[in-house]
Amino acid sequence: MHLNAKIFKVGVPAVLGVALLYVAGCGISFNATKQGFVPPEVSAEATEKDRALIMATGVTYALEQELDSVYGWITNDLCFVPNLVDNRSAYQEGVIYATRPASDMVAKTVARVGERDTIDPRLADATSRYFTYGDNVWGFWFIYDCEGKYRAGIKGWQDWAAHVGEQGRTGAIYNVKSDDVYQILRYCQHMTDYALGILNDTDMGHFKTDNNIYFAKGVAAVTANVLRAIAAVDNSVAERGGAENLTEALRRFDYIQEFNPLYTLAGGNVVGDAMVPNHVAALARHFDVASNRIHDMLASMEK
Secondary structure, three states, X not given: OOXXXXXXXXXXHHHHHHHHHHHHHHHHHOXXXXXXXXXXXXXXXXXXHHHHHHHHHHHHHHHHHHHOOOOOOOOOOOOOHHHXXXXXXXXXXXXXXHHHHHHHHHHHHOOOOOOOXXXXXHHHHHHXXXXXXXXXXXXXXXXXXXXXXXXXXXXXHHHHHHOEOOOOOOOEOOOOOHHHHHHHHHHXXXXXXHHHHHHOOOOXXXXXXXXXXXXXXXXXXXXXXXXXXXXXXXXXXXXXXXXXXXXXXXXXXXXXXXXXXXXXXXXXXXXXXXXXXXXXXXXXXXXXXXXXXXXXXXXXXXX
């Protein structure tokens, strides 16, 4: 047998076997129940730098969690991995989708003195250059892929927090007003309502159900982290918005992260089967309660 033919005969099955093992590993290693960001207790003596670090972590925690996970960011992997391991890919797409407006909102509120003040260049780059990079862009060597861009954005947030209160060219500002808290809570409600709208799609079939569920879970992961962060650094969230509202909203976000059925079903939808459970409706109920609680917090803060 010709040497090239032998190489082809042995090499192709070997490559296919490795690819199959990789795809199986991606799927098996995916943990849909993620531990959310738990901010440290903020004392009265906490510095602005301490509070800034909590906000920076709240914005980027879920994204960094995915980048550091086993097999990392898979939505830009080759060999059709995102299509074959769609639950994990959909979750990561939800994470970056919610991280982009979170970065923009927090950078425009807590990281400057007023609306006419300039945005910190590190946060402007994170929002407008790095996090906006397509989630499926693949690169190598000198060409940045999306993973490299996202890590650069996270580093920008960490650098900003590390230099809060310092003078000079690298110094940074941390300034939280009641209007800032309100705007961040509005972001949380908007993201929650957006995910709820995806889950309320009545044309959703069984094969689309899991993608929508895990995308919504990715959105919720970022939203919950931002809510926990702002509640930790500013007491007015609980005092003016209502401690009961805050507790219940966060409890529902915990339920959303814990939601992980063995197989997702679209029972009761137009294209679903009324004889099987409706996992979409079950998850949407938690989003609905969380949204209502955040709405009540906003209404209380308007008084």
